[in-house]
Amino acid sequence: MIRQLVGASLLLNLCLSAQAQNPQRFKLGEQELQHEVQFSQSISKQLAGSLKQRLMNAVKSGGLAGGIEQCKIAAPEISQYLEEKYSSKLISAGRTSLKIRNPQNLPDTWQKTQLQIFDQEQNKGLQPSYRYRVIQQEGRPVLEYISPIPTQGLCLNCHGEVLNMEVTETLRDLYPEDQARGYKAGDIRGAFIIRSWLDKSTTGMKK
Numbered sequence: 001m002i003r004q005l006v007g008a009s010l011l012l013n014l015c016l017s018a019q020a021q022n023p024q025r026f027k028l029g030e031q032e033l034q035h036e037v038q039f040s041q042s043i044s045k046q047l048a049g050s051l052k053q054r055l056m057n058a059v060k061s062g063g064l065a066g067g068i069e070q071c072k073i074a075a076p077e078i079s080q081y082l083e084e085k086y087s088s089k090l091i092s093a094g095r096t097s098l099k100i101r102n103p104q105n106l107p108d109t110w111q112k113t114q115l116q117i118f119d120q121e122q123n124k125g126l127q128p129s130y131r132y133r134v135i136q137q138e139g140r141p142v143l144e145y146i147s148p149i150p151t152q153g154l155c156l157n158c159h160g161e162v163l164n165m166e167v168t169e170t171l172r173d174l175y176p177e178d179q180a181r182g183y184k185a186g187d188i189r190g191a192f193i194i195r196s197w198l199d200k201s202t203t204g205m206k207k
């Protein structure tokens with residue numbers, strides 16, 4: 001529903017920087033907006049793929065404890081790699097959750113609401129899907145995209161209800177305030193958050 005509302009409001013000739021001294025007017029059609037959403041989707045897919053690969057390699061060579069240490073290094077590295085690779089368009093690519101392991105992944109109010117909606121949908125047997133909103137950053141329009149991350153079997157080793165001793169100890173050392181456990185397969189573990197500039201489009205968006 002939010003998706004439709006955002007789409008409809010963008011079809012209007014929105015004044016996206018009403019408070020700026022020189023307000024700029026943007027016109028973004030539904031099709032162009034879908035291109036923007038697809039960009040975010042492709043970034044979240046790349047983030048998911050790289051994270052999983054790094055995680056699996058790390059567990060293979062260093063066991064679960066080594067996997068935790070590698071996750072700590074890999075997560076920010078992969079985000080930074082993508083942010084640099086798509087620097088003209090991408091602002092940030094990261095993750096969040098209602099129960100976080102890394103305190104830096106704390107959700108804001110909007111993200112928290114979307115995560116709660118994902119959980120509600122999941123509990124009703126529906127399949128939660130991505131959502132988005134348009135916000136302002138530095139007086140410029142930004143697309144913020146959020147997509148649910150389901151818990152798979154592999155994840156339970158470090159986010160499940162029962163953790164082995166080695167994992168428990170490594171987590172206690174590296175993440176003393178860890179909340180990211182107690183999950184079951186199929187639960188929504190968290191979400192990818194992708195922010196990108198809407199006025200830096202490759203899809204024909206005009207000022």
Ligand code: HEC
Binds near residue numbers: 068075
């Ligand atoms: C080897 C242990 C390990 C495994 C297996 C693992 N994770 Fe994690 N996970 C971590 C660590 C460590 C962090 C914190 C990374 C950081 O510091 O940014 C984390 C963070 C996260 C976050 C970011 C939100 C937060 O809590 O800070 C999400 C989302 C997440 N993991 C999902 C998954 C999913 C989905 C899987 C399965 C595909 C998975 N993890 C498997 C160790 C693991």
